[in-house]
Structures are given as C-alpha cells and as structure tokens.
Amino acid sequence: MKIQAWIISISVLLEIIFFLTLTDLSWKLQQFQENTVDSISVDNVVVQITIYGILFGIFLNWREISLIITGRVSFNWFPAVISVLLLVLVFIPYHNWISWYGVQTNSWISFIMESILARILISVFTGILFVRSFVNN
Secondary structure, three states: OHHHHHHHHHHHHHHHHHHHHHHHHHHHHHHHHHHOOOHHHHHHHHHHHHHHHHHHHHHHOHHHHHHHHOOOOOOOHHHHHHHHHHHHHHHOOHHHHHHHHOOOOOOHHHHHHHOHHHHHHHHHHHHHHHHHOOOOO
C-alpha cells in the first residue's frame, strides 16, 4: 500500500508539471502562428506538445502504473495497436499530411490535424491507451 501512495504523489506532481508545460507550449505555438514564424520551429513545438501530452496521459493512470510496477502485467494487443496508430497520426505535422495525401482544407480530418487542442487530446488519449495495453482490467 505504501508504494501506491508514493506513485500517486509522484503522478500528481508530474501531471501538474506536464499540464503547465502543455499550457506554455500552446501559448508559444499561438505566438508562432500569429507571427508567421518558419514551420520548423512550429513543428518542434508541436512535437514537444505531443510528447508532453502522451506523458500526461500515461501518468493519469496511476493505478495501472502501480500494477505495472508491482509486476501484474498482461499485454493487450488491441489498445497497443490503436495507440501506435494514434501516435503516428499525431506526430506527423499537418503540412506533411497535405503534401502527401492532399487532404482538403474544409474537411473534418483537416480540422483535427490542424487544431492543436485536438492534437493534445489525441496525444493524452494515446498515453492512456498505451498504459492500459499493459494491464488487463
């Protein structure tokens, strides 16, 4: 029981840090988009937001993390495959999707790929699915 309390406190601390970092990076991305800075720096911020979103999603599952640490692991393929597909979807920048597949700018998929909030939500969901793929509920 003592290890679970330790995991909860570390998870809450890391979630606060990741949330503040996500907020800061979202603000930076908004500043980049308003000032029309080159796409390389915008892509770096998008990748950082995605990484912190995934880590935030991982540490939201503190109960599952405590089960993984104590050794009660059983691998589940379905959430693992979905999390890998979502990971690929989120890490590829929007302008690459347009140049590769010619996504129309007025479709719902372009809204998902262009919106930073949608990317954050998908990356947090990816982190949640990744952890849940190691614990069978």
